[in-house]
Amino acid sequence: MSSIRIIGAQQNNLKNVSVDIPKHKLTVFTGRSGSGKSSLVFSTLAAESERLLNETYSAYIQNQLTKYEKPDVDQIDNLPVAMVINQKRLGGNSRSTVGTISDIYSSVRLLWSRVGQPFVGYSNVYSFNNPAGMCQRCQGLGYVEDIDLNELLDYNKSLNEDAIKFPSFRPDSWRGKRYLYSGLFDNDKKLKDYTEDEMNTFLYTKPEKLKNPPDNWPRTAEFEGLIHRFRRSFLLNDNFEKNRFLEDVERVVTSRECPDCHGKRLNEEVLSSKINGLDIADFTALPIEDTVPFLRELKSEKEQVIIEPLIKQLEVLKHVGLNYLTLDRETPTLSGGESQRIKLIRHLNSPLTDLVYIIDEPSVGLHPEDIQKINDIMLDIRDKGNTVLVVEHDPDVIKIADQIIDMGPGAGQHGGEIIFTGKYQDILSANTPTARALTHDHNLKDNHKIGKKFIKLKNISKNNLNNVSVSLPKNALTIFTGVAGSGKSTLLREGFKHSDAIIIDQQAVHASNRSNLLTYMDIFDEVRTIFAKETGLSKSMFSYNSKGACPNCKGKGIIKTELAFMPDFSQVCEVCNGTRYKKEVLEAKVKGYSIADILALTVEEALNIFKNNASIINRLSRLQATGLQYMTLGQSLDTLSGGEIQRVKLSKYLDADNNEETYIFDEPTTGLHEEDIPTLLNCFNQLIERGNTVLIIEHNLTMMTHADWIVDMGPGAGIEGGKILFSGLPKDLLNVDESVTAKHLKRYIMQ
Template sequence: MINYEENIEVRGARVHNLKNIDVTIPREKLVVITGLSGSGKSSLAFDTIYAEGQRRYIETFSAYARQFLGGLERPDVDKIDGLSPVIAIEQKTTSKSPRSTVGTITEIYDFLRLLFARAADAYSYNTGEKMVSYSDDQIKELIKTSFSDKKINVLAPVIKSRKGHYRELFEQIAKQGFVKVRVDGEIQDIRKGMKVDRYKTHDIEIVIDRLKITQTPELDKRLTESINTAMYSGDNVLMILEEGTAEPRYFSRDLMCPATGISYPVPEPNTFSFNSPKGMCPHCNGLGKVYRINEDKIFPNRKNSIKAGGIAPLGEYKNSWAFKQLETIASRYQFELTDAIKDIPDEALNVILYGGKESFEVDSKTLGVKRTYKIDYEGIAHFIKSQFDESNSTSLRRWAKDYMDKKECPDCQGSRLRQESLYFKIGQRNIAELSQMDISELAIFFDGLFPKLDTNQQKIAEEILKEIKVRLRFLLDVGLDYLSLSRSSKSLSGGEAQRIRLATQIGSQLVGVLYILDEPSIGLHQRDNRRLIKSLQSLRDIGNSVIVVEHDRDMIENADHVIDIGPRAGRHGGEIISQGTPSDLKNHNTLTADYITGKREIPVPKRRRPGNGNAIVLTGCSGNNLKNISAAFPLGKMIGVTGVSGSGKSTLINETLYPIMNAHYFNGVKKPMPYKKITGLEFVDKVIDINQSPIGRTPRSNPATYTGVFSEIRSLFTKTPEAAIRGYKPGRFSFNVKGGRCETCQGGGLRVIEMNFLPDVYVACETCNGKRFNRETLEIRYKGKSIADVLEMTINEAVEFFENIPKIYRKLKTIQDVGLGYISLGQQSTTLSGGEAQRIKLATELSKRDTGNTFYILDEPTTGLHFEDIRVLMEVLNKLVDKGNTVLVIEHNMDVIKMVDYILDIGYEGGREGGKIVARGTPEEVARDKKSYTAKFLMQELNKHREMAKKGSEQRAETIVHR
C-alpha cells in the first residue's frame, strides 16, 4: 500500500517528451532532478507536478470565481497522489519596473518605512536642530509661562517667502473678520488697503489676536480659542510675537524647527516611499535619475560650422524656419553660419541652445537704412526636452533621448525621496543611507542599533527590528550579502532574483509545502554554494519537501534523493534512468553517474594557446563597484572572467567593455560605465554578445524563425516548379501572414475552446489537422516534403535533408553542433528549456561568417547545461578560438574555467569589497594565488584531473604488463 504521508506518487506522466513515466518522490526530503538539457527535468518538475498543484488550488475556488481567474490546463498525467501545496521559485526575472528594488521585493524596505514613521527622530533641514511638536494644551502652558504679564500678538502664517500681489488673499482675510496682518515683519491695518510688490518675496501672517498674558480664567478660554483659530488658518503652525520685539516664536502641532518655524507633517510609512507622492522627490518623481541635455551630443564636433551640419539635431543647412532664425541670431551676435562652432560667442550659443526673445536693429548694406529684426527662438535644447517630456510619439522620444544623458537627480542625489523624508534619522542614519548599504553592512548596523535607542523607541521598534533582522539573515544565507536594498530589481541576474525569492520563502516559515526550484546555483560562485545548500536543507528541516532541478555536482552529492532523467534529450529522453540516494546514483550506468564518479570528464587542455600577441586594454574602469581598474584581454585566446557573485564581472564586461566595442563597430547607443581609455580595438573586426535574454515569448516563435533558417526554407519552396507556376511568394509559406496559412486557426495549428470557469481546451484545428497551412500551400512539395513536414523534422533529420543547400545547411549544422539535434525545427520557443534557448542564440551567432578576428562575449553559457552538454559546448567554442577568434566567458563553472587559456579573476568579495583584479594568467598561474577564492576551487579541480590522468596511465600500464 502506498503511504502518501511519505511519498508523492506520479503515475503516467506524458507532458512534452516524458514517456508515460511513473516516479515516487519522498516527502520532506531534498530531491534533485538531473539529466541532460532537454531530457525532461522541467517537464516533470514544473509542467507536471507544479502545474497540477496550481490547478488543484484554483479548483478549490467556486465556479463563479474560476471564470474570472481563468483555469489551468490539466497536465497530461494519469494521477498524482500525496501532493502538498506547491510553490515554484523559477528562473524568470523579476519586475523590470524602475520603481522595483531589492528592498521592495523582499519587503525589508516596507518594514524600514514603518520603523522610520514610528521611531525616527526628525531634524531641521535648515539648522540641523531636532524638531519638536506640541499639543494645544502644551502650547497654551508654554505661552502662559514664557510670556507672563507681557503683551503678545497671536499670528497665523499664511505665506512664506513667495512672490505675488496677494490681492485676493487680503480680501479673503478681511471677509473672515480679521483687521490686521503682518507683512514682511510690519503689522498693517487691512482696512486701509493693502498693496505689495508682486515681484518681491513676502512673508504674510494674519494677526489672530492681541492680548496681555494674565493668570485669569477669562484669558485661559480666550487663549484656547485663539490657538485653535491660528492653527486652523496657519495649517497647524502659529507664531507668538511679543510687542516691542522683532523675532517671533513658533509653535506647531506638527514637527517643527523651533528656530526657523519650518514644519514637517506627522510622518507615516508613505512619507518614506519613493512610490508615493507623499515621499517621492518631486523633481525625478521617485526614480532617482533624470534625463539632461548633453551639449556635446548636440555639437558633436565643434570644428564644424552650422552650415556643414555642426548642430546634429538640425543636420546640414536647408531653407527652413529654424535656419532663418539662426541667421537672425548670427546677425545679432556678429558671426557667420560658416564659422566653426568653437568660434561662435558663448552668449550666442546659449541663445541657440536655450532660446531667447529680443528685437534689435541692423544697418542694411543694400538699402543704407536700419532694419529691425526679431529673435523669438525656443532653443534646440528646450525643443528636445519638450519632445522627450510631452510627445506621444515613441520615435520622437527616442530621437530626443539620443541627445540626452541619464544623470543622478540633483535634488535628491539619487535617493529618490523628498528633502523632508531624508531628515528623519535612526542611529544618525536616514532611510536612504541605510538602503545604500550592502546587506552585510546593514545587518551589522541593525545588530548594534537596539541599545542606542531610548526607552520609548525600543518599545516601538522591538518587533519591527526582529522582522528586519530575520529577513536580512536569510539574504545573507543565500549568498546575497553584496546587494543593497536600493539596487534596482531589473539589474538582477536570474540567479540573484531566484535566490531573493528563496530568501523570502524561507522567511515566511511555512511548513508542509512542496517547493520546486529551477537551478538556484546559477550565477553563484563555488564559495557560496555551501550556504545555498544549507538554506535548502533548512527549508526541508522545518517540514517542507524541496525539489531542485539542478546540474551542480555539490547539490547532487548533498541531496537526499536524486532522480536522473534521460538517457538522452528530446525524443530520446523522458525516461527515469536512475533514482535513489547519491550513493545509489554512482552505481548506475548513466552519463550523470559517469561524470560524478570520474569515469567521464571534461579534459584539461594539454597546452594553453599563446594567442596572437595583441590585446584590448581597458584602463581606469570605475563603474558601480570597480576600483579604477585596468584590464588586458589577450586576443586569439579563450578568456575566463571569474570572481564571487557581485564582484564586478558584469560591470566590467557587459556594462563597460561591450558597449564601447558595440559603439565602435556597430554605432551602438548604450553608454558604457565610466572608463579612461581603451586601446587595441583595431585588432578586432566585430563583437558578438550572447546573453541570457529569451529567444521568444509566444508559441509562434520557434528555432526555425529565430535563427532565420525558415526564411531560407520558404524561399527554397518558392523556387519549386509548382510554386513558380502558381506564382507563390515566400509569404505564402509563412504561418504568420494571410495567404498560405490556415485561416481557421490563423496559422496556430490549434483552436482554443473557451470553457468559461473550466480551463480553456486546446484541440488540433479540424481544418488543417494541426498543420498550420491551407491545402493549396501543403500541395507544394520539396523532395516529397511539404512545408509542414519540414517544421516537424528534428534538426538531425533536417541537416541530412538540406545537406545540398549551403545557406540552410550551415545554420542547421551549427544548431546540431551545440548539441540540439534532437529538437524540431518548428518547436514552440515557450517549450524550450533555458539551456536550449541559450544554445540556439549561440548557434545563430555561430552560423554567421566569422572573420577570424571576431570577439565573442558569453555570459554564463553553462546555464541549464549538464556535464555532457558543457563538453559539447566547449568543443564548439574551442573550434572558434582555433580559427583565431577571441571568446570571453563570464563563468563560475569549474569545468569551463579549467579549460580557458587566460583568467581574469575579480574580487576579493562582492559589492563594495569587490571591484579589484585579484589574479590574472593561465589557470595554473591563478590556481597558485593565495588570495583568490576561485584559485582554491580551481586548484582542487586541476589536482583531481592530475590524479585521474595518473590513475588512467597506471591502469593502461597494468593492461600492457598483463598482456
C-alpha cells in the same frame, strides 16, 4: 501517501514514464539538456498541480486565472500544491526594488518613522510610490526623462511626409491623424519652415478643445501638443505601449538624474529625517553587507522589535551571496540567479508547509563558495515539512539529494526515460551520462596557447572597481572567476565599452512570441519558398504572421484574453489546435510534412529532412554544434532559457569569416549538463583557431580546467571585491591563499 506517484507521463518527449517521488525529501532531477527533466517536473507535475488547484475555485474565479491544459499523463496520485521557483527575472518596473520585492523596505520605513529625526510622518510617507512622500519633479522615479527633438522629428519633412519619426505617430495612425486632421497646420509645409508660433502650437499646446475643427476631426477629441502627448503616452508610466515601442523610445528619450532629489526619489521633507546622519535613501543605497553593522549600532530598546527581525532578513540575503546588492537596486536589473534567490528567501519565511517546491537550477550564477548556502536554504525548506524537487546539473547540488532521478539517456527523441533512481552513492557506480560526469577525473589543461600579444585594460573605475588594470592574452581562452558581485561583469563591460568586442550574453533576443528558431537563424524564408514551389500556394500562405494565419487566433496558436485589473489567461486555439495555420495551409504537404509538421521537428530531425539543401543544413548544423539539437524549429524565442539564448547567439558566429575578434560570454554553461560541456568547448576552440580571442565569465569548475588563462576577482562581493587576486596560468592560481576559487578548483582536480 508517502510519495507522489506519476503514472504514464507522455508529455513532450516523455516515453510513458511512471515514477514515485518521495514526499518530505529533497529529490534532484538530472540528465542532459533536453532529456525530459522539465517535461516531467514542470510541464507534467507542476502544471497538473496548478490546474487542479484552479478547479477548486468558483467558475467566476477560474475565468480570471491562467488556463492550464491537462498534461499528457494517465494519473498522478498524492499531489500537493506546487510552488514553482524558476529563473525568470523578477521584472517589475522602476518602482520595484530589492527592498520592496522582499518586503524589507516596509520594515525600513517603519524604523525611520519611529526613530528618524525630525519626525515627518508615519511609515507610508517614506514610500517613493506614495504621493505624500515622492519627489514631485520625478514622481518618485529618481530620474527625469527628456525628449530629443532631433530624434523625434525630421525637420526636412512635412506632416504628410512622415515628419514624426515614431511608429505610432505615422500619418496613417490614429495618433498621427490628430495632427494632420486638426486644421492647425499646412500638412505639406516642412517643419523647418514653421514659424515659432506654429512650432509651439505643434509641440507644447496643453489639451484643449478645437474651436472650429474640420469635419474629419473626432467630435469629442481634444488637441494636444506632441511633447505632452508623447510624454503622457510613453514616459509617465512603465506601460505596455512603452514596452511595445521600447527601441524607439530609447532612441528618442534621454534620461538623467532628477535635479531636485538627486536620484533619491523622495521629497525634501522626508529626506530631512535621519538616523545617525543617514536619510532613508542613504540607507537603502548601502550594500546589504553594510546595512547590518549600521543597524547593530542603534541602541533604542523599544525599537529592537523592529531592528532584530530586520537584521535577520538582511542576514539571509547575505547568506545566499547577495551581500553586494543594495536595497534600492531596481528588480529589472537583477539576473535570473539573483531573482531566484530572492524568491527562495521569501518562501523560506513562509509559514505554509506540506507543499511541493519545484526549483529550477538554483546554482545558476553562483560561485561554488555560495552553492552550499543555497543548499542550506533548500534543506531548511524541506525540514519545515515540504517536498523539494530540484532540476540541476551542478555536482555540489546533486550531492545533497535524498533521491536522484536521472533522465535520458540523450536529448529530444533520444531521451524521455528514467535511467536511474536512487541515492548519490549508488549513482556513482551507474552507467549514465550523469554518473560519468560525477566520476570523471579533472585535470588542468597543460597545452596553453599563450602568445606575445595581449589586450590591455587600463585604470577601470566603476561600481566596486577602483583603478583596476589587467592584461589578457590574445587568441586564447580566458576565464574570469570570482564570487557573484566581485566585479567580473563590470570589468569586462567597462573595459570593452568602446571596443568592437562581440558580447554574447543571456539577455533575451529582442523578439515576440511570433519569433522562432527558424526566423532567428534566417531559415524560415527559405523553407517557405520550398513549400510555395512544391505546393503552388503563395509563399505568404506559409507564414503565420501573414495570409496563412489561423483566422481564430491570428497565427498565435493561443487565444489570450486580457482582463483589466486581473491576470490574462490563455488557451490553445481550438480551430488550429495550436498549429497557428489555416486548414488549407495544413493540408499542403511536402514529402508528407505540412509546414506545422516542419516547425514541430527538432534540429536533429530537420537535418535529415533537409539533407539536400546546403544552406539550411549549414545553419542547422551550427545549432547542433552548440548542443541545441533537441530544440524544435518552431520553438518561440521567448521560451528559451538564458543558456539556450546564449548558445543560439553563438551559433550565428560559428562559420563566420571573422578573425581577430574578441568574443565575451557570460556563463555560457548555464543549463548545460557536464557531459555536454565538451560540445561547447569545441565551439570556443573553433573561434580561437580562426584567430579570435574568447573571454568567459564562468563559475563552472570544469570550464576553469580548460582555461588557457584565468583572471580571478574578489576576494568577496561588493566593497569586499573589486580587486584582481590573480591573472595568469590556471596552475599558478592554486597557490593563491586568498582566493576561494583556488580552494574549490584544487578540491575539484584532486577529488
